[in-house]
Amino acid sequence: MMMLKLKLKKESLERYLRGRFGPKATLLTYGVIGKDSSQGTYKQYGYGTPVKLTFQVGRKIQSAVLETMKPGPFGHEHMADRAQAMLWDYDSYGRLPRHVKALDVGAFTADQELMSIAPAEEFFVLNQWTDGSSYHFDLERLVKGGRLRKQDRARTIALARYLAEIHARKLRDPALYRRRLRELLGHGECIMGLTDSYPDRYEFITTDLLRGVEEACNRWRWRLRGESHRLSQVHGDFHPWNVLFRKGTDFSVLDRSRGEWGEPADDVTSMTINYLFFSLCRWGTLQGPLEVMFRLFWDTYMEASHDHAVAESAAPFFAFRGLVLASPVWYPKLPIEVRRTIFRFVEHVLDEPRFDPARVNEYCGT
Numbered sequence: 385m386m387m388l389k390l391k392l393k394k395e396s397l398e399r400y401l402r403g404r405f406g407p408k409a410t411l412l413t414y415g416v417i418g419k420d421s422s423q424g425t426y427k428q429y430g431y432g433t434p435v436k437l438t439f440q441v442g443r444k445i446q447s448a449v450l451e452t453m454k455p456g457p458f459g460h461e462h463m464a465d466r467a468q469a470m471l472w473d474y475d476s477y478g479r480l481p482r483h484v485k486a487l488d489v490g491a492f493t494a495d496q497e498l499m500s501i502a503p504a505e506e507f508f509v510l511n512q513w514t515d516g517s518s519y520h521f522d523l524e525r526l527v528k529g530g531r532l533r534k535q536d537r538a539r540t541i542a543l544a545r546y547l548a549e550i551h552a553r554k555l556r557d558p559a560l561y562r563r564r565l566r567e568l569l570g571h572g573e574c575i576m577g578l579t580d581s582y583p584d585r586y587e588f589i590t591t592d593l594l595r596g597v598e599e600a601c602n603r604w605r606w607r608l609r610g611e612s613h614r615l616s617q618v619h620g621d622f623h624p625w626n627v628l629f630r631k632g633t634d635f636s637v638l639d640r641s642r643g644e645w646g647e648p649a650d651d652v653t654s655m656t657i658n659y660l661f662f663s664l665c666r667w668g669t670l671q672g673p674l675e676v677m678f679r680l681f682w683d684t685y686m687e688a689s690h691d692h693a694v695a696e697s698a699a700p701f702f703a704f705r706g707l708v709l710a711s712p713v714w715y716p717k718l719p720i721e722v723r724r725t726i727f728r729f730v731e732h733v734l735d736e737p738r739f740d741p742a743r744v745n746e747y748c749g750t
Contacts, residue, residue, distance in 0.1 A: 400498035405441050413438045457559045514636045516628025527666035532673035540677045541684050542633040548688035551616040551648040558612035564646045565605045578707040586712050587720050600734040604700040618646040622654045649697040657705045664722050669750040682741040698739040706730040
């Protein structure tokens with residue numbers, strides 16, 4: 385959702401002030417602050433345009449500053465980014481000695497009306513209920529000895545084609561593509577957040593090992609940051625627990641994460657590493673029906689998307705997902721050999737210029 389192009393109207397401002405300060409509030413004047421001079425001689429870039437409101441409540445005349453934030457780089461591309469900044473301002477200004485106080489925090493509606501959300505303590509989202517069975521149950525059936533069914537193949541193909549379909553929608557925004565690569569490393573839910581969540585020493589996992597993965601991923605970030613033409617519509621957390629199947633190949637997806645746009649390899653690796661993971665947990669290698677599904681997914685996706693370069697972008701995204709699966713926080717009961725194999729896979733994939741789906745067991749050292 386793009387930010388509204390705001391046209392502040394006296395009537396809307398006055399209705400807001402009366403809702404916030406009482407029915408006797410009257411707007412006297414309003415206007416942009418220091419349009420010609422507020423940025424000074426050297427500073428040319430700003431995040432928004434502050435507007436001074438002067439209003440009267442009873443006999444008291446007071447002034448306040450209405451601040452907004454415009455879409456842009458520096459982590460402000462999405463409406464949620466800008467909302468986060470405003471909520472943080474309201475929550476924190478009053479706790480710092482000598483800081484100006486935040487009187488309220490609010491939002492604009494589509495009709496350019498202003499609404500207060502200051503009473504809120506936490507936020508929520510209410511989602512539609514969808515029937516279906518989590519896709520991970522299909523994988524669990526296979527590792528328990530179930531045979532590969534025609535439906536298993538059909539669902540693998542359907543998921544790969546779905547990704548090819550959503551990834552076909554592109555966006556030209558080099559700065560956003562770089563941001564998404566930056567977040568792959570630095571976001572609290574991603575690589576650095578994960579490595580910081582590991583103990584200083586856990587079994588064979590040392591700080592040197594984790595730092596080496598981080599450093600290799602950062603080299604990949606610099607390698608990929610010029611590939612902004614790849615910025616695509618993504619799901620962002622496309623793993624088996626976020627896919628609900630009903631009959632046959634009819635499915636819905638849940639919980640897209642971390643942004644509407646990103647690198648297609650994020651989604652492809654997120655699903656396919658789980659075929660590897662389930663197979664490692666059962667056999668210690670990629671084999672049997674899960675190997676068939678792993679290869680089928682990659683082949684189908686590249687054929688449907690015509691994006692063979694996805695294999696040249698996959699490595700740091702496999703590293704991210706591997707750090708999740710090998711994590712003692714996320715998977716505390718995982719056998720040590722499976723953790724070790726996941727780390728071997730991650731390190732070898734990061735060392736290769738291009739991921740080859742036919743060499744997975746070689747990457748795993750199995």
